[in-house]
Amino acid sequence: MTLNLVVLALLDGVAYAALLFLVAVGLTLIFGVLGILNIAHGSLYAIGAYVTATLGQWLVAAGYNPWLTFPALVVAAVVVGVVLGGAIERLLLQRIYSKEPILQLLVTFAVFMILENLQRMIWGVQPYYMSEPLTLLGNVSVLGINYTAYQVLFLPLAAVAVLIGLRWFLRHTSMGAQILAVTEDREAATAIGINATRVYLMTFILGACFAALGGALATPTTSLVTGMGANMIVLSFAVAATAGLGQIEGAAISALMIGIARSFAVYLSPELEVIMPYLIMVLVLLVRPSGLFGRETVRKI
């Protein structure tokens, strides 16, 4: 393996890890606060991507400045996150918080089936493209390798911005403090006047926005096909589980690990590409059953 290939694999890996992190951090945030693993998360990612593609294509076709596709990425993500995420939490999840965990899992799975189907009905099965942001930013040269600036700079910066923003939001704002309080102990938080129902809703919407943002930012780098949601939910679960469910900073590290390992697999032995993330997850979980940064939960007697 030459140096060039190593650099190329690293760049690929970092760009991919940035997207993985965005989706996984939403998943892990929702789990940390609500205690629900949202299987429909992968669909939010896919739908975020499709909405972005549609919006971007419309902007370009209508003759607007192509730079407008950048705000369109964020707008699409927020719209999908607020509308879909809000609807799922309000109409469905709020009815099942008191039910058994197995039933909660099944409900989000049902939502996943519904959303996958809706996505196929709306956008069909033909692939979608929207590469304006990628071409607009042009290429940069890293150690003699030409690579798109969108993937080398924009995606990692966006991921880092989300990570820092989320840390700041949770530690230095009132809403963030309320979220942390509810995570620690819902009953005690309610007793001191925190509206836990609202905190749940806000957290779910925030998490959904991250998933949709991951999809929106992925749009310029790939063609959108059916089934991308199913792949992403398992992948982002692998990332979140490797880090330990509920660990936000940990998710960034395990996303980097899995993203880079995967892109090296692409260059070294392509048949391992699909297996790589799960291999890492299984190896980590064998040694540390609750993830790299996860805490052992105390068992109830």
Added chain:
Amino acid sequence: MRPALIAFLVLLAVLAGLPFYADNLTVFVTMCLAKSLAVLGILVLIRADQVSFGHAMYFAIGAYAAAFLSSAWRDIDLTLLVLAAMAASMVAGLLVGLFVTRYRGIFFGMINLAFSMVLYSILEKAFHITGGSDGMRIRRPTLMGFEFKRAEFDIVMFYVSLGIAAVCFLLVWRYLRSPLGQALRAVKTNETRLEYLGLSARHVLLAGYVVSAVLCGLGGVLMGTVQGLATPEHGFWSRSAELVFIAVLGGQGHVAGAFAGTVIFETVRTFAAAILDDSWQLILGVVLIAIILWAPGGLVELWQRATRRRPRPASEPVETGRQSMEVRR
């Protein structure tokens, strides 16, 4: 004799006569029987409150075990195919089970899903071994040395499936009432208490997991042989989802739920899928939510509600015990 046993024998007799009065239904019912075995496997795990979103992988392993054998030897016997599928799914179930039984709930379901997606992509990508997405043919096997023509073979497969299914349903029914099966329910209620009794919750769950894997493998080999084909589709996540769906639809209260759920599911699909093919998953999702919100016990619970005055199924008091523990926490 117990009424349940009488009902079982009557159903068996009615089904056994099927080729004589409803010949055109035999293949359909054979497929239902094959699938209900896999659903039965899911049901065993649901007893321990665990849902696997990847059990279609054992279905695929069963079908592919048969496909590999039948492409290696021309006139192989059906008995060997079934035994090979059982062995393959048992070994796979044991290996994967050793790992996944360390986990419960979300992790259990998702790690199973991850394993099944790995298997699916291997089956699809290694096309020089597995035929890729076209899958592999399973040649019509002999049975006890006899060769059969297409129409005869359908009838043979029907009786073989009926026999296997009847034995499996009886055995699983016995298993769930045995101490080992009761311990499985204790994994759901309270693991720590179970371990205070001197039983390893992991081993109890592993036994259940291997049983469920073998049941899925059996379903896979029967389905594959009837269709004459093993494809990666058999192990796709949406198949696993279907199995979970049918298990929840049927209800976890009784093994009969697995069969009733499968028959209703397949009937609706056969008649409605032609019209609703585009929105099939959408409908499944909506119905699944409706069941969970309003009839979490599935068909079994609805049946018990209709036939008895008691509004709640018998398994309920166990859960109240658990909830009261959580309140006191």
